[in-house]
Amino acid sequence: MLNAEINSNVLKDLVDIVGTIVDEVKINLNEEGLNLKAVDPAHVAMVDLSLSKDAFEAYEADETELGLNLKKMEQFLRLAEAGEMVRMTLDEDENRLVLEVTNITQKMALLDTAGMTDPNVPSLDLPLSLKVKGKYVLNGVKASENISDHISITANPDGFEILSEEDEDMVRLSLNEEELEELNANEEVRSLFALDYFSNMIKCVSKDTVLEIELGADYPIKIQFSFAEENGSVRYLLAPRIEST
Amino acid sequence: MNVDLADEEHFVQKNSRCALCRGSKNLCGRERCPVVVKYYQRMESKPLIDSTDISGSSPPGVFVGRYGYPKVNVGPLVPPFHGDTSELDMPELWVGKKIDDIVKNRTQLVRGKYPIRVDRFDGRNRIADITQQMALSKRPAEVEAFFSKKPGGKIQLSDSVQPYGPSGPLKKLDLGTIKFDGRLDKAHFDTDLKATKAVVNLYEKDVYISKIQRAFSVGAFGIEENRKFVPTRWSITAVDDTIGKELREEVKDYRPIDEYRVYETWELDNRWEILMLPRTWMYELVEAWYPETAWNPHGRDIAIISSHERYEGRSDYAEIGGCFYAARLAVAEKLSREKRQAGAVILRETHPGYIMPVGVWNVREHVRDALKKEPKTFDTLKEALFYVSTRLDIKIDTWKKHSEVLRDALYQTRLSDFGVKRKEEKDFKFGEDRHWN
Numbered sequence: 001m002l003n004a005e006i007n008s009n010v011l012k013d014l015v016d017i018v019g020t021i022v023d024e025v026k027i028n029l030n031e032e033g034l035n036l037k038a039v040d041p042a043h044v045a046m047v048d049l050s051l052s053k054d055a056f057e058a059y060e061a062d063e064t065e066l067g068l069n070l071k072k073m074e075q076f077l078r079l080a081e082a083g084e085m086v087r088m089t090l091d092e093d094e095n096r097l098v099l100e101v102t103n104i105t106q107k108m109a110l111l112d113t114a115g116m117t118d119p120n121v122p123s124l125d126l127p128l129s130l131k132v133k134g135k136y137v138l139n140g141v142k143a144s145e146n147i148s149d150h151i152s153i154t155a156n157p158d159g160f161e162i163l164s165e166e167d168e169d170m171v172r173l174s175l176n177e178e179e180l181e182e183l184n185a186n187e188e189v190r191s192l193f194a195l196d197y198f199s200n201m202i203k204c205v206s207k208d209t210v211l212e213i214e215l216g217a218d219y220p221i222k223i224q225f226s227f228a229e230e231n232g233s234v235r236y237l238l239a240p241r242i243e244s245t
Numbered sequence: 246m247n248v249d250l251a252d253e254e255h256f257v258q259k260n261s262r263c264a265l266c267r268g269s270k271n272l273c274g275r276e277r278c279p280v281v282v283k284y285y286q287r288m289e290s291k292p293l294i295d296s297t298d299i300s301g302s303s304p305p306g307v308f309v310g311r312y313g314y315p316k317v318n319v320g321p322l323v324p325p326f327h328g329d330t331s332e333l334d335m336p337e338l339w340v341g342k343k344i345d346d347i348v349k350n351r352t353q354l355v356r357g358k359y360p361i362r363v364d365r366f367d368g369r370n371r372i373a374d375i376t377q378q379m380a381l382s383k384r385p386a387e388v389e390a391f392f393s394k395k396p397g398g399k400i401q402l403s404d405s406v407q408p409y410g411p412s413g414p415l416k417k418l419d420l421g422t423i424k425f426d427g428r429l430d431k432a433h434f435d436t437d438l439k440a441t442k443a444v445v446n447l448y449e450k451d452v453y454i455s456k457i458q459r460a461f462s463v464g465a466f467g468i469e470e471n472r473k474f475v476p477t478r479w480s481i482t483a484v485d486d487t488i489g490k491e492l493r494e495e496v497k498d499y500r501p502i503d504e505y506r507v508y509e510t511w512e513l514d515n516r517w518e519i520l521m522l523p524r525t526w527m528y529e530l531v532e533a534w535y536p537e538t539a540w541n542p543h544g545r546d547i548a549i550i551s552s553h554e555r556y557e558g559r560s561d562y563a564e565i566g567g568c569f570y571a572a573r574l575a576v577a578e579k580l581s582r583e584k585r586q587a588g589a590v591i592l593r594e595t596h597p598g599y600i601m602p603v604g605v606w607n608v609r610e611h612v613r614d615a616l617k618k619e620p621k622t623f624d625t626l627k628e629a630l631f632y633v634s635t636r637l638d639i640k641i642d643t644w645k646k647h648s649e650v651l652r653d654a655l656y657q658t659r660l661s662d663f664g665v666k667r668k669e670e671k672d673f674k675f676g677e678d679r680h681w682n
Contacts (some may be wrong), residue, residue, distance in 0.1 A: 039523040041556045042661040048636070049288040122663055149649075177322075194657060196555075220663055 002090040004028060004066070005057040008080035009102065010228045013204050014051065015077060017196050017227070017234050021047045021202035024110045026116040027066040033059070039119045045197050046237040048121055055231035057085060066091075066097065067111030076106050122237070126214035126222060128155050128189050131181035135207035135227070137162070140173030141199045150241055151195050155215055156188035164195070181210055189217040191240040201236045217243060251547045251643040255536070259647075261548035264532070264540045265405035267566060267602065269478075280404055280542045294325065294411050297392045302327045303559050305423075306336035307357050307376050308409065311473055315364065319376050319463070320357035320415050322387050330385045336407060336606030338452050340614045344513050347603055348408055357390045363464070364473040373474075375420045378442035380463040381429045387421030392565055404540070405478045405567040407604035419451045427450050433465045440467030444487045453622035454574075454609065458484040474630040478567075481605055485570040493558065494575035496586040497526055504622045505629035508588075508637060510615035513607065514598025517615050518633050519576070522588040522626065522654055529553035529590045529650040530608075532567055533639050538595045539602045546637065553590075553649040569608035579616040590650035594637050625655055672681045 018025055022038045035050035053059040080086055080101040085101040096107045144151045144164030154161045159176040160183070177183050205211065205225060216223040223236045250255045268278035296596040306322030332338050333350050358494040379386045383442055396413030428450050432443040436526040443466035445455045462480035464472040475483065501523045531551040534541035541548040552563035554573075561568035576589045591612060630651075634641045645651045 039660065042527070042653075042657075044657060046660055048392075109450075111600075122660065124663060192656075218291050220660060225349060237660060237664065241656045241662045 001060070001065075001092070002058040002088060002097075003036075003058070003086050004088045005059075006055065006088065007057065007075055008054055008084045008086050010051075011073075011086055012077050013036075013227050014049065014069050014232070015074050016058075016204045017049060018047055019074065020203070021045055023071055024067065024069055026111075026113045026118070028063075029061045030068060031061060031178060032060075033176060037121060038117045041199075043237045045201070046121070046195070048235040048237075049232065051228060051232040055228040057069070066090075067095070067113040067116060069111060071106070072108055076108070079104055079106075081082075089195075091157075094190045108188055124216070124222065124237070126216045127187060128185045128216070128221065129212065129214045130155060130160055130183045130185070131210050131212050132160060132175065133181065133207070134175065134202070134205040134209040134211055136175055136179070137202055137211055138205065138207065141195070141202060143171045143173065144195055145199065147215070149195050150192050151198060152190055152192045153215060153221065154188065154190040155183070155185055157183070157185045157229060160213075161203060171242075173186055189215050191218050191221060192243065193238055193240055194199040194223060197238055201238065218219045250551075250640075251533070252638045252640060256546040257647075258544055258546035261541060261543060261544060262552060263544075264550045265564065266480045266549040267576070268402075269566070269644040272534075275603075277336070280539070288350045294355055294396045294413075296325075297395055297413075298389065298390045299323050299325050299392070299396075300327070300387075300408070301325050302330045303379060304330045304354075304382075304390045305379040305382045305386045306334035306354060306378050307361075307411075307459060307463060307477075308476045309474050309480070310358070311478055313360075314476060315473075315532045316360060316362050317474065317476060318358035318360050319373055320392060321352040321376055321379055321388055322356055322357045322385075322409055322505060323390050324353040325355065326353075327387065330484070334407075334459070335453065335455050336510050336604065337455060338611055339606065340512065340610050344598075344600065344603065348400075348612050352410040353436040354409045355390070355396050356401075356409050357392065357415035357418065358412055358568045359415040359418075361474070363475070372415055372418045377463040377465060378420065378425075379422060380459045381425045381433055381465060382423040382662045383426040384424060386423045390415060391417040402602055403478065403604070404602045405481055405605045407606060418436075424457065426452070427542040429456065429460050432465060434461070434607065438466070438468075440471070441487050442625075443467065444484055445491045448488045448491075454488070457608070467681075470477070471503065473599035482570050482608060485567065485574045485609065489570055489574035489577050490558065491526075492574065492581045493526060496580040496584075497556070498579055499580070499584045501525060502583075502585045502587045505625060505626055506620035506622050507629055507632055507636075508615040508618060508620045510611055510618070512611050512614070513603070514596040514610065515607070516594040516596070516637060517611055518535065518636055519612065519615050520590050520592070520629060520633060520650075521612045521620070522590075522650070524588040526556050526586050526589040527577060527650055527653065528573055529648055530563075530569050530593065531590065531648050532565065532568075532593045532595065534595045535597050538599045541595075549647045551647050555673070567605045568608040575609055575612035576615070587655070588650055589635060590648050592633065592637060592644055592648075594639060602678045604659070660668070 021040045025038050027036045033052040037048045039046045089098045095110050099106045140162035145168050147164040149168035152163045168215040212224040220239050226233045262272045266272040269280045303321050303323045303325045310318040334557040392413040393416040395409035402408045464473050464474045506521040510517050536544050552565040552569045
């Protein structure tokens with residue numbers, strides 16, 4: 001059972017955040033809200049998202065699984081005005097999700113969740129953590145897009161750096177300890193990441209959102225942030241590239 | 246600065262203008278492509294058609310021009326003789342032929358040109374009507390073409406379209422009795438069936454790509470009010486793209502192959518080495534043009550260009566052009582038949598014997614040909630690449646620099662390398678291909 005009403009902006013954010021990883025996802029619903037985990041087809045990136053019932057205008061649900069096609073969901077959400085409420089109910093007999101915005105009702109076939117297992121979230125012991133404002137990382141990534149297809153992220157007790165280099169060209173974003181919201185570092189670590197994955201992961205982040213980053217040396221990066229006015233939380237994991245050439 | 250020594254004696258030139266343009270985009274700013282003009286001159290000795298009236302068996306072949314779109318020249322391709330000419334417009338049968346034979350065969354086809362607007366023909370125009378009927382014919386069509394002046398002696402060459410001979414303005418066109426290909430005809434009469442659906446349906450009924458493309462170019466498919474003539478060049482890529490996409494989405498439901506594979510074929514002084522990797526879909530075509538080959542006429546360096554797509558495909562047009570889509574169709578077709586998915590990179594080394602462009606079929610049919618053979622299989626990427634290095638002249642390090650698929654395989658780690666486990670192989674049962682991961 002599901003009977004919910006939610007701001008279309010929140011739903012759009014959710015679809016964007018998960019849609020950069022997979023096209024189809026299994027969402028676990030319960031009385032408290034929803035959560036999901038998904039790994040991209042190439043096994044390079046993972047998303048772990050939860051959204052509390054407080055993010056909804058109205059929320060009532062039993063424990064159940066929804067197999068959702070995010071592309072279809074995205075198309076439906078284009079019909080909703082910014083900030084408009086979306087009503088969501090389940091047509092359990094027909095196995096369909098019923099979505100309604102003003103004057104429009106869409107019934108969407110749900111996917112069979114039988115083969116969709118939750119991936120295990122690895123317990124990674126990452127040596128370094130920091131908090132940084134979204135605007136800095138967004139700028140660093142934007143600058144890198146003109147240079148190369150990968151970036152290196154370095155952090156040490158003095159600060160944090162995003163570097164992109166190719167042939168003779170280089171661009172670097174450096175932040176010292178004061179410019180960061182928080183920094184817990186005893187050593188210097190550095191990892192390389194594919195830029196297309198990285199920039200997709202932060203594309204829904206606003207300038208003021210604080211990103212919590214955990215980092216290791218040639219190790220996956222963990223990026224956490226909240227959305228839906230702190231009622232939703234996202235955790236991404238991205239596997240590194242190893243040094244090329 | 247270029248310090249990239251590709252083989253024993255050549256450097257690499259990235260994004261070479263001719264390799265990107267291939268006579269189609271006027272990138273050098275000249276009015277006519279000097280490369281193509283060079284081939285014309287080589288062909289100038291061909292006897293001209295010395296008549297304004299040609300009677301012959303069209304393979305059947307038709308041609309829809311692109312200049313002046315939406316007002317273009319349409320009409321048949323007719324050789325000045327009768328008989329079973331079907332092979333002349335069926336590239337599926339050309340694998341193994343010599344470049345001279347292909348060009349000789351094709352240049353016998355005379356192109357009739359009749360100007361129409363692509364979207365206004367609805368059966369009132371006899372020449373457009375006959376052209377359309379011919380494209381649906383099962384067997385060669387007996388045609389008599391009357392030109393308002395003698396067809397000109399220039400032959401046409403391009404990277405995407407197979408060559409053809411002289412052309413002239415059509416005055417009148419007569420057609421003998423023809424028998425329609427039932428499969429094409431059925432799609433033609435279904436005016437509620439979308440063109441993309443028609444293309445895919447016909448492919449699934451084993452209709453040759455060249456036949457589907459020909460019928461597509463005369464606007465034989467689609468919702469009635471959307472039907473229009475499509476320039477031959479565009480129709481080839483549209484059909485390759487449509488079928489390739491359909492097959493790609495299908496193979497994504499299957500589980501990856503178990504090993505590294507290398508397929509190969511060498512034809513027309515092109516070496517095709519196709520590496521398949523045990524992973525989810527990713528695809529790339531990398532082409533290396535030696536100096537003095539068709540699209541590297543002036544260089545002293547090897548010109549290398551590539552285009553790739555990741556799992557989700559790409560929305561912009563591939564840098565490398567129509568051959569990207571032609572080869573993708575061949576790769577996805579092979580995987581679909583096997584009910585498996587894979588990552589694939591095609592390394593194409595074009596040596597100086599490939600003196601002139603013969604059309605995009607060269608890519609589609611030769612990749613298909615390679616994929617029909619038994620592959621060499623390997624447990625590791627390293628072994629597979631070592632084998633490839635013994636088959637190509639250009640060094641593997643150079644290919645790596647230009648291949649996103651190879652770089653991804655070599656340098657991108659997976660979460661599973663750090664303890665995120667994918668679904669155990671033993672849990673897998675056939676029929677559960679969906680969500681195998």
